[in-house]
Amino acid sequence: MKYLIAGTGGVGGSIAAFLSLAGKDVTCIARGEHLTAIREHGLRLHSDLKGEHTLPVKAYTAEEYNGSADVIFVCVKGYSVDSITDLIKRVSHKDTIVIPILNVYGTGPRIQRLVPGVTVLDGCIYIVGFVSGKGEITQMGKIFRLVYGAHKDTVVPRGTLEAVRQDLEESGIKAEISPDINRDTFVKWSFISAMAVTGAYYDVPMGEVQKPGKVRDTFIGLSEESATLGRKLGIEFKENIVEYNLKVIDKLAPESTASMQKDIAKGHESEVQGLLFDMITAAEEQGIDIPTYRMVAEKFRS
Template sequence: MKYLIIGTGGIGASIGGFLASNNNDVDFIARGENLEHIKKYGLKIKSGIKGELNLPKIRAFSSEEYVDKADVIFICVKSYSINDIIPIIKKVSHENSLVIPLMNGYGVGERMSNSLNGVKVIDGCIYISAFIDAPGSIVQLGSLFKIVFGTRKGIQIDSNILNDIKNTLVDCGINTILSEKIEADTFQKFSFVSPCAACGAYYDITVGAMQEDGEYRETFKELCEEIKQIGNKLELNFDVDITEASLKVLDSLNPDSTSSMQKDIKAGRKAEIDGQIFDVVRLAKNLGVEIPVYYKIAKHFGYAL
């Protein structure tokens, strides 16, 4: 199968780099200085799992340059870019293409599907700490690299195709789960990412500060409890306690890690504040759930009723 990675930041480059390192057919859509560097020199990944990967023959294109069609399309852009990439997905898809969004947020696949009539969009989430440290160079921290994907209720996809994708990712060294309850799994991921980003950005701290007992960890736990109330109101059936699961993920991360949202805020770039914080407040309001800690942090970042 031909794989296409749309968005070649830390997440997209890590997925595509692992695929390419195992001789899979994979293309990248990137932009700016990162794109130009990859075109000239290839992609380098400093991986906690695979060591140093030097991939000089990576195929990278701008969205305008790409003229091929892909079988599996991983969407690895920021949540605020969904509307911008819809025309790109339409352009690079054929009638049997499968789109797998791996983005921060809840309900992303359904929202994308509503704008992509005729294109098969499922849902997914990823657990990884990875970032660009220089054009064409990625750092993937630690041993946590897990992809969970699956079909929403009412969506029919050939199970052989789904298993083929899963096995390909596993063969590349990526822990991959084919989920039968993807709505709950994507919300569970969001229930970690959102509190971690909100707490880290509010206090301007690293993951290590939240790993230690004290105010920061307590705030993280309070945010987890609030978002858990939303999940319960949505009647999602979780196999684990959301707060306990999020604490385990938190404690497994490199202490020096920060969320991509926090990095963007500090760098003065556009950040996913709306999708990771404000969307939670809106959803809670619609469901009649009280989330005072989230609301306090949302107000700090400019949320207004």
């Protein structure tokens, strides 16, 4: 299987590095000084799971790559999805599958509408990974879990899904084929929204969310409100969302922060629209009151 990683940031870079370490055929799409550093020195990985490595991965801009791919992991930020549709169309063949791994909900169907001739699945990931320097990725903690699957109206051979799962597992990534990817991507959206919004609102790392007090209470309030939205949308959760979100947050390294929080702190473009304001819009459309979300949103309205 030929893998193409569209977006070699903390998530995409970690996937690429782990696949490369296992000897899989992987190519990265990157840009700017990050791309230059990867080309000149290799992709540098600092990983709590894998240790220290420098990997000679293939890397291109989206415009210059003219190969093909069997599996495309879309790991760009939500606001950049439209920018990689031409790449997807160009490098896909009839059996290519696209697996978006974004923090925002509804990405698979959104990309499918943009590239109707390609098979687009959906996915989500649990990892703390970030760009720690030019051409350099840091993966923190012991969690690296990737969940993916087809929406109900998307047909994909089970063997293809299993082949991807096997490659990921052989690379040290816990991989799960979801029987209900709409539910699982909503669950991830609920978690990362609460995590990123709480961290950014109070400007604290996750260690503060792990302690009893107002920071943790805000995280709980956000989780409760998104769970109410999910139920109104007809999503059948496997377990209590608040308990699940707390279980995940309590496993994170205390010093970890969400990428949205990092971007806001640096004055960069962030996913605040997809992780905060889209949640509020969706709740309003369903007639749901979400006071915790409305409270924190005041800080981020420009």
